[in-house]
Amino acid sequence: MSTAAPSLSPSRSPVPVAPVDAPRRIRRGSPVTPYLFIGPFLILFAVFVLAPILVLAWSSTRQWILGFDSGGFVGGENYATLLSGQGVLSEEFWRGMRVTAVFTVLSVPLLVTVPFALALLLNLRFRGRTLFRAVYFAPYVLGVAVVGVLWHFLLDARVGPVNHLLGAIGLPDATAWTTSLPAGWVSLVGVTVWWTVGFNAVIYLAALQDVPAELHEAARIDGAGAWRRLWAVTIPHMRRVLQFVVVITIIASANMYGQSALITQEQPGGATRTAIGYIAQTGMRSYDIGMASAMSMILAVCLIAASLLVNQLFRLVGKV
Amino acid sequence: MTQSPHPAPAGPVGAGPAARSTARRGIGRRHLLAGAGIAGTALTAAACSGGQSIGGAEAPPAAAEPFSGTYDGPDVTITFWNGFTGGDGPYMKQLVAEFTEANPAITVEQSSLEWPDLYSKVVTATDAGSGPDVAAMHLDQLASFAARGTIVPLDDLTESLGLTASDFTPAVWQGGVFQDRRYGIPLDMFTIAQYWSTPMLASAGLESGPATAEEFAAATTALQGAGVAAPFWISPDNWQIFVSLLGQFGGSLYSEDLTTVTFGDEAGVKALTWMRDLVESGVSPSDATDLATAFKNGSSAIIHELLWLINDIEDTADGMEYGIGPFPMIGDAPGVFANSHHFALTKQADADEDRGQAARMFISWMSENSATWAGSGNIPARASARQDVVFTEGRQAPLAADDVLESFLFLQQVPGSREIAADSYQRAVSRAVLGEEEPEAALAAAVTTAQEMLDRNRELYGI
Numbered sequence: 001m002s003t004a005a006p007s008l009s010p011s012r013s014p015v016p017v018a019p020v021d022a023p024r025r026i027r028r029g030s031p032v033t034p035y036l037f038i039g040p041f042l043i044l045f046a047v048f049v050l051a052p053i054l055v056l057a058w059s060s061t062r063q064w065i066l067g068f069d070s071g072g073f074v075g076g077e078n079y080a081t082l083l084s085g086q087g088v089l090s091e092e093f094w095r096g097m098r099v100t101a102v103f104t105v106l107s108v109p110l111l112v113t114v115p116f117a118l119a120l121l122l123n124l125r126f127r128g129r130t131l132f133r134a135v136y137f138a139p140y141v142l143g144v145a146v147v148g149v150l151w152h153f154l155l156d157a158r159v160g161p162v163n164h165l166l167g168a169i170g171l172p173d174a175t176a177w178t179t180s181l182p183a184g185w186v187s188l189v190g191v192t193v194w195w196t197v198g199f200n201a202v203i204y205l206a207a208l209q210d211v212p213a214e215l216h217e218a219a220r221i222d223g224a225g226a227w228r229r230l231w232a233v234t235i236p237h238m239r240r241v242l243q244f245v246v247v248i249t250i251i252a253s254a255n256m257y258g259q260s261a262l263i264t265q266e267q268p269g270g271a272t273r274t275a276i277g278y279i280a281q282t283g284m285r286s287y288d289i290g291m292a293s294a295m296s297m298i299l300a301v302c303l304i305a306a307s308l309l310v311n312q313l314f315r316l317v318g319k320v
Numbered sequence: 321m322t323q324s325p326h327p328a329p330a331g332p333v334g335a336g337p338a339a340r341s342t343a344r345r346g347i348g349r350r351h352l353l354a355g356a357g358i359a360g361t362a363l364t365a366a367a368c369s370g371g372q373s374i375g376g377a378e379a380p381p382a383a384a385e386p387f388s389g390t391y392d393g394p395d396v397t398i399t400f401w402n403g404f405t406g407g408d409g410p411y412m413k414q415l416v417a418e419f420t421e422a423n424p425a426i427t428v429e430q431s432s433l434e435w436p437d438l439y440s441k442v443v444t445a446t447d448a449g450s451g452p453d454v455a456a457m458h459l460d461q462l463a464s465f466a467a468r469g470t471i472v473p474l475d476d477l478t479e480s481l482g483l484t485a486s487d488f489t490p491a492v493w494q495g496g497v498f499q500d501r502r503y504g505i506p507l508d509m510f511t512i513a514q515y516w517s518t519p520m521l522a523s524a525g526l527e528s529g530p531a532t533a534e535e536f537a538a539a540t541t542a543l544q545g546a547g548v549a550a551p552f553w554i555s556p557d558n559w560q561i562f563v564s565l566l567g568q569f570g571g572s573l574y575s576e577d578l579t580t581v582t583f584g585d586e587a588g589v590k591a592l593t594w595m596r597d598l599v600e601s602g603v604s605p606s607d608a609t610d611l612a613t614a615f616k617n618g619s620s621a622i623i624h625e626l627l628w629l630i631n632d633i634e635d636t637a638d639g640m641e642y643g644i645g646p647f648p649m650i651g652d653a654p655g656v657f658a659n660s661h662h663f664a665l666t667k668q669a670d671a672d673e674d675r676g677q678a679a680r681m682f683i684s685w686m687s688e689n690s691a692t693w694a695g696s697g698n699i700p701a702r703a704s705a706r707q708d709v710v711f712t713e714g715r716q717a718p719l720a721a722d723d724v725l726e727s728f729l730f731l732q733q734v735p736g737s738r739e740i741a742a743d744s745y746q747r748a749v750s751r752a753v754l755g756e757e758e759p760e761a762a763l764a765a766a767v768t769t770a771q772e773m774l775d776r777n778r779e780l781y782g783i
Binding site: 065066067068087088092153156157158159160174176178179180265267268269270281284285286287 | 436439440443444447467468469470553556557605606607608609610613614617619736738739742743747748750751754756757762769772773776780781
C-alpha cells in the first residue's frame with residue numbers, strides 16, 4: 001500500500017513509484033472466485049442430477065436385468081421395442097403414457113388457474129387473511145401416502161363418507177370414484193388440486209406482492225376497472241412467474257404416481273396406471289433396468305419438449 | 321462344521337500363531353490387535369467378493385460343509401429381513417428373541433420392512449453384500465429370486481435334518497421347490513377364509529356359513545329375504561377367489577410344465593362368470609372395494625378374506641360376533657387359494673462359512689419352534705406347531721382340518737409371477753367384476769399378455 005500513502009511517510013525511499021501503476025492495482029478479484037461460489041452447487045448437481053442422467057442414458061442402451069449376465073450393449077434396441085407398439089412392454093408403456101397425458105391435460109389448467117384465483121383472494125386485505133393462507137397451504141405438507149390412503153377411504157363408493165354425504169343432500173350417492181372412469185379422473189385431479197393448490201398459490205402470492213402499487217393506482221386514475229387492471233397490469237407483470245408455474249406444474253403432473261397407486265389403485269383393471277407406475281414396475285419389481293431406463297428417457301424427452309413448447313408459447317404471447 | 325479352519329473375522333483368538341511371534345519381537349498389544357483386525361477385514365472382504373458378481377442364473381457354490389443341525393462356531397451376527405410390519409410383527413420379534421436366548425452365539429439383526437420394499441431391495445442389497453443372510457419371502461416369490469441367484473438351495477439343510485413333507489403338509493412342502501431344488505423352508509400358511517356375521521345369519525335362520533354352491537345361493541337368497549340387500553360383497557381385487565374357483569373347476573394358472581398359460585380355459589371362464597354374476601344379480605353391490613369395513617359395519621353378511629382380518633377385527637371391532645370357516649366349494653372339487661411365508665437363505669450368507677452355518681441354524685430353529693407364530697393369525701406350517709395349544713385355541717384353527725389343508729392351492733413357481741399376475745389375470749378379474757368387460761373376453765386378453773410375458777421370462781431366465 002505504499003502508493004496509497006506516499007505523503008504520510010517521510011520520503012526516504014529513493015525509488016520513485018511509477019504513477020501509471022496505480023490504475024492496474026484496483027482489485028478485480030481472483031478468476032477462481034466465481035467457480036468457488038458455484039462449486040458446492042455444481043458438485044451436488046453433478047452427483048445427483050448430471051451423473052444419474054448420464055447413467056440413465058447409458059443403461060437405456062443395454063439389456064440389463066438385475067441378477068443376470070444379460071446381453072450387454074444393445075444400442076437402440078430397447079427404444080425400438082418400446083416405439084414399435086408391438087408386445088406387452090410397448091403396449092403397457094404407451095397405455096401408461098396416455099394415462100399420464102390425460103391426467104396432465106386435465107390437471108394443469110386447474111392447477112394453474114385455481115391457485116391464481118386463490119392468490120388474488122388471499123392478496124386482498126381482510127380479517128383472518130393469514131389464517132386462510134395457512135389453511136389453503138396446509139394439505140401440501142402432507143405426504144402422498146397420507147393423502148392417498150385418506151382419500152381412498154373417503155372416496156370409497158360403498159363405505160366412503162363422500163358418497164354418504166352426497167346422498168344426504170340428495171345427490172347421486174353411488175358414483176364409483178375409485179373404480180370407474182371418468183369418475184376416477186375426477187377423484188385423481190380433484191385430490192391433486194386440493195393437495196397442491198397451496199404451493200402454486202404461494203408462488204403467485206409472492207409475485208402479486210411484487211406488482212408495483214403505483215401502476216395499479218395509475219390505472220385506477222385512468223378509469224380502469226378491477227377486471228381491466230387484472231389483465232392490463234397484474235397478468236403482464238406476472239408473465240415470468242406464470243411461465244414458471246406452468247412448466248413445473250406440467251412436470252409435476254407428468255410425474256404423477258402415488259395418487260393412482262393409492263387412491264384408485266390403478267383400477268379399473270390397470271386403466272389408471274401412469275407411465276411412472278409402469279416404469280416403477282419394470283425397474284423395481286421386474287428389475288429390468290435397461291428397459292425402465294429407456295422408458296424414463298422417453299418420458300424425459302417428452303417433458304423437455306413440452307417445456308420448450310410452453311416457453312415458446314409464452315414468448316409468442318409476450319410479443320403480441 | 322466340526323472343524324472350521326476359517327479364522328474369526330475379528331479378535332485376537334483367530335490370529336493365534338501370528339500373535340505369538342510378533343509378541344516375542346516386542347510389538348505392543350495395540351499393534352497386535354490392529355493387525356488381527358486388518359487380517360479379519362481382509363478375510364471378510366475376500367469372502368464377500370466371492371458372492372459379489374451380478375448374474376449367473378445358476379446358484380453360486382454351495383457351502384463347503386454340510387449343515388450339522390447345530391452351530392458351534394465363534395460368535396456371529398446374521399441379518400434377517402422380513403415384511404412382518406403389521407400385527408404379526410411382535411410375534412416375529414418374540415420368536416427371534418427366543419432364538420437368541422437359546423443360541424447365544426448367534427446375534428440376529430432383524431429388519432422389518434414393507435414387503436414391496438423388501439422385494440425391491442433384496443436383489444441389489446444382496447449383490448452388494450449389505451442385504452440379509454436370511455429373508456422371509458412369500459412362496460410365490462421364491463422362483464423369481466432363485467432364478468436371479470439371490471437365494472440359494474436349501475437341500476443340504478433339509479437332508480441333514482431329515483425334514484420331509486410329513487413335517488409340514490405335502491402341498492406347502494412341495495411349493496418351495498423350483499426346478500427340483502428347495503429354496504424355502506415354510507414358516508406358515510395363510511388362505512382366504514369365509515367370514516360371516518353370526519347375528520345376520522341367524523336373522524335368516526342360518527347357523528353357519530354355506531359350504532357348497534347350492535348352500536351359498538340359498539343363504540344369499542335367505543339373507544336378502546331377511547332384509548340384507550347385498551349379503552355377500554365381492555371386490556375387483558378379489559383375485560384370490562378367482563384362483564380358488566379356477567382350481568375348483570379343474571383349471572390352473574399355468575400348465576404343469578410351466579410353459580403355457582391356462583387360466584383362460586373353460587374353468588377360468590366358469591370361475592370369473594360366477595364372480596361377475598354375483599354383482600349382476602345384486603348379491604354384491606358393484607364397485608365395492610373395502611370389504612373388511614363393510615363386514616365390520618354390518619353391510620355385508622358374508623365375505624371371503626385373508627386371515628389378517630382375524631387380528632384386524634380383534635383390534636378394531638372387538639366383540640363383534642362372527643364365525644369363520646373354510647372357503648366354500650363352488651366348483652366341482654374343493655380348493656382354495658393359499659400362500660405361505662418361507663425362510664430363504666441368500667447367497668450373501670454363503671459367502672462366509674460361519675454366517676452360512678448360523679443362518680441355517682436360525683432357519684431350522686425357527687421352523688421347529690414356530691408355535692408362537694400362530695398368534696400372528698397364520699397357520700403354522702410345521703405339523704408339530706399345529707398341535708400346540710397356542711394354535712389349537714386360535715381363531716384360525718378350524719381352517720387347519722386335514723381336508724381343508726389338503727385343498728390348499730399354492731401358486732406355481734414361475735419366475736416373475738407377480739408381474740405377470742398384475743398385468744394379466746388380476747386385471748381380468750378387476751375388469752370383469754367391475755363390468756368393464758365380459759369374463760371370457762377379459763380372460764382372453766389376459767392370456768395373451770401373460771403368455772407373452774411368460775415366454776419372454778423363460779427366454780431371459782433360460783428355463
